[in-house]
Each structure stands twice: as C-alpha cells, then as structure tokens.
Amino acid sequence: MRTKKEKIKQLYKILFKEYGPQGWWPIMKSLEKPAQNYHPQDYSFPHNQKELIEMALGAILTQNTSWHQVEKALWNLKKLTHFSLNKLLQLEEESFKNAIRPAGYFNQKFKKIIFFLTAFQKWKKKIPSRQELLEIWGLGPETADSILLYAYKRPIFVIDAYTQRILRELKLVSPNSSYDEAQELMMTSIAPNTNIYQEFHALLVAHAKRHYSKKPYAQNCELKNHL
C-alpha cells in the first residue's frame, strides 16, 4: 500500500508516459495564425515582458472559460497592442472590451486586467509575491498561482477544478477538499521544481479533458488501477 505522496509521484509518471510533455503555457508565436501555441520540452518561456504579459492576461481570461475562446481574445489583443504594456493601458475601453468579448465576462475581465497591469507597472521588474497578486481584485488562488508558475517561473503548484476532480476520485484528498489542502498535498509530494510543476498541472488538465469533463466522471479512467 503506497502512501498518498508516493501515489502522487506515481501519478505524474503515469500521466507523463501517457501524454508526453505538454508545452504549457501556450504562447502565440507569430501573427500568422494561432495554430502552434504549445512548445513541448521548451521551458524557456516567457522570453520577454510581452510574453510575460500575454501569459498573465491568458490566465485571467481563461477563468471559467475554454482556452479556445481565450485564444480569440488574445489574438485580438495581440493585433491591437502586441502586448505592449503602454499600448494595453492606453487602449480605449470599448476597443479593449470588444477584443476580449469572445472570452466572456468581458466587463469583469476588463477590470481585472487593468488592475493587474497597473500593479505590474508599479512593480517594474520586481517579482510579485503570492500575497501581492492575491490583493489584486480579480485574482484568486488559481489565477495568482498560474501567473507565478508560468509567467514568473516560481515553483508553486496550480490547483484547478480538474485537478480537484482527479484527486477526489482517487481519494487522495477529502471529498470537499479546499484549494489549500490540494496544493499542500501536491507540494509536499513533489519537491519544488518549476518545470515539473508546469508539466504536472498541464498533464492533469489533458487527462481530465478526456475523462473528467462530463458526468459521471472517471468512466474510462484507468488511474485507480495503476496506483
């Protein structure tokens, strides 16, 4: 009988073997067409401030929204501003909202993005703490941790709804586990490592999209048999 921490390590091995490196966080590589946004086995992103901003805005835009819709919004913003901080902050409110409209909740998300960019500008090159991110209106734990893990490459584990479903199904957390409970389990099971945390989170999403999106969950999920 493995311990929970051992099962988490095993889970990573199984998922990586099954799905391979995922190449998160997706980044628009050109203005040609957003087909090749992933970059498996390349952990060098973001390369500059514009890519960092693109990742952070993607993290906000994807709140309760499919990535497919977020791509459209990011595409519109890229055409308008190339993710230049000044151009984003100077963009007309109506144009901004129209650009991000495909991602839904555009009134709230506009506000969230402006608040984030204003704080970002104030920080200059400094890396924000988790607490500083959480103090920004519109950034909850998942969005803050996504920005830290992918945009700032800090070794913090991102917990999303998919991850909770899988961990609960495997009974590795309590049935109504909190964000902190799940995060604590992951981070005490896997030694802090940015690249691994990025892959693991992306792998959990990849697996959950297949087996944990429609109820009843985990219909053809083999994980239980291999842990």
Next chain:
DNA sequence: AACCAGGACGTGA
C-alpha cells in the same frame, strides 16, 4: 437545447 469551459466576487446565513 441544456450543459459546461484551465474562477472569482458579493451576499446572506
């Protein structure tokens, strides 16, 4: 045609 998508906030118990 209902259901959901890589959540977070505001409110009232």
Next chain:
DNA sequence: TCACGTCATGGT
C-alpha cells in the same frame, strides 16, 4: 467559513 447567485460567450 460556506453555499449560492452572478458574471457572458460560444463548443459540443
């Protein structure tokens, strides 16, 4: 703390 309504668009 916690459950519930709200925010909005577009896939399947």
